[in-house]
Amino acid sequence: MAGKDEYYNKAKQQGYRSRAAYKLQQLDEMEDLLSHGDRVVDLGAAPGGWLQVASERVGTGTVIGVDLQRIDSLEGVETIKGDMTDEGTRGEIIERIGEADTVLSDMAPNMTGEYSLDQARSVHLARQAFETAREILTPGGDLVVKVFEGRDLDALRDDMEAEFEYVRTTSPAASREESSEVYLIAKGFLTAPVEAGQRLTVGIKDVGSEGDGIAKVEGFTVFVPDAGEDESAEIEIEEVKPNFAFAKRLD
Template sequence: MTGKDHYYNKAKQEGYRARSAYKLQQLDDLEGLIDRGDTVVDLGAAPGGWLQVAAERVGPNGTVVGADFQRIRPFDDEIDDRIETIRGDVTEAKTLDRIRRAAGDSDGEAGAGRGPVDVVLSDMAPNVTGEYSLDQARSLHLARTASEVALELLGPGGTFAAKVFEGPDVDDFRTDLEDEFQYVRATVPDATRDESSELYLLAIGRLTAPVAPGDELDVEIVDTGSEGDGIATVEGFRLFVPGAQPGETVRVRVDDVKPHFGFAEPIEC
């Protein structure tokens, strides 16, 4: 098409503010990022294409909060009452507090895993200079910044999705996300332009356990699971310990951590 692509024209026809709306649609269709009734935070949300899609996907009982340096024009259709926009720097504590309040946390307290947020999205990109190494580094910095915000806002099992430009240190960033989420997937939606170097990292299942793989600790076995494993609790978090019996105190090494439970092996003292 002359000067414009298929998704640009499709967005105009269907009332989306940006062609990128179709990227979020495709990411959500692929991995089920957004559920009905969710609370979603979109970082760098202007002009609002992702906000529109997120509001459609959460439905009338969901909440969508968009934050950006730029002003985001109000929405003039039925999704407007699901969307709240905040103008500010998401790296500043006062902006995060405003996001928490908009998301439904009346206390506005900081701290990973305390908030009601289910999904944090970031389609942020740097102002392109034409020097790819610099642009790539800046995109990675934005994605890491978004991930830090996500770790502050997301509750247990929450989801984070962010755009980066392919290049150095993206694998390291993915590894860091894998330490915080149940799994991480890299993908390029069909709506991405062929010449683009964009890559989306989808981090699923926010881990908010008080223990991490490799931790060694003494636990008291308080119950038995359906498959015969002993069950210990650490700050309310369940650890399954094979071969252990209720009443025992066991030294264990944590092997694997899921959003709501983990596995540990007994070790010799």
């Protein structure tokens, strides 16, 4: 049938509000994004296909959908009608959920038919989702955003890589073959008070089981090789993880 495909028909049969539900299912299977008990925020959530999948997979967790359009009620899902870039909307999200384990965005711009313009708008929407995620994600949390391939995609990915443990670009099977959409999956939100390449002086408080010295920077753990307890060390941060970092000695 013209304009319809396998996933469209499958969604109708299985009660999903959009064929996009299968995209999230496949992305979750690729990267283990949704777990029982998670707190999930879906930006631009109407009509609710991703909300349905998220709710199924987090069980007793919390799922909040945000959209300028009204989202018909779904059991076990909270919705907010508002602009996610508005400070009041973000405040309402935080009030309801505190922090999120996963932020999702399947947003696409209203299409003009001029690809360069549509692509630029898709990057803008993805950046808005990224900025929202930076504000509400818990340490180690994940972000998924849709964007069209083209200009500024690499710059967006570079900026996301600076904030997450790693970022993957992928396209699920449920995306239409002719579509230029891809998804950036960012895993392990970094909220450390240190960053790679930073140099500082630390005091070694303890020694770990692997023999590395353990320093604390604003309560954050930094592992320092060849350092003993109660020693002071000049270090350079080499790698940052959600809950700890590795450094090398400079002295």
